[in-house]
Amino acid sequence: MSLPKPLMRGLLGKRLRFHLPIAFTLSVVAAIAFKYTVTEPRKKAYADFYKHYDAVKEFNSMREAGVFESVRPTGE
């Protein structure tokens, strides 16, 4: 049984022509997916936290807890 002649040229080129566009597209999709599942929710979480953040109130409760060295709690 004599083997037929297989294709012997341009094998890598053929493989790259097929796989590179897929690889490129998948990377872009992965980046977009990461942006909308991770970075945007994080940014939103920070924005929501600071939307109604009262810095003075937080400062006073920290002061009362005694964590500062420059100001002592009121009443000392």
Place this chain on the structure above:
Amino acid sequence: FQNFASRLSCIIVCFPAPLASRCYSHGKVETDEEFDSRWVTYFSKPDIDAWELRKGMNTLIGYDLVPEPKILDSALKACRRLDDLASAIRILEAVKEKAGPHKDIYPYLIQELQPTLTELGISTPEELGIDR
């Protein structure tokens, strides 16, 4: 970057990329037959030296193709002229590796080279048990 972009578009555009083509917009592209006969001639040099054999094989292996049986035939005969059995067997190992995942290429090559292998007394890596 321009060079890279044009090189990249070459992989896409040059179809089926005659492998020795550098994607010049000018200049004749070599046909497969011309390429093959160039290499057969290279290895057929009667007084080829060991360096030229190694250089030729290394260059040939760098291309995106598995060498044709007639090129390998010429190279194996050059090994015979140089009394270099080791290189002859190494050539067989190299082309098997070049075929990569395409497992039908190597058996075909051995089939086509069998007369030369018998004539020159070259054992295949499989026969020697060194193919594992």
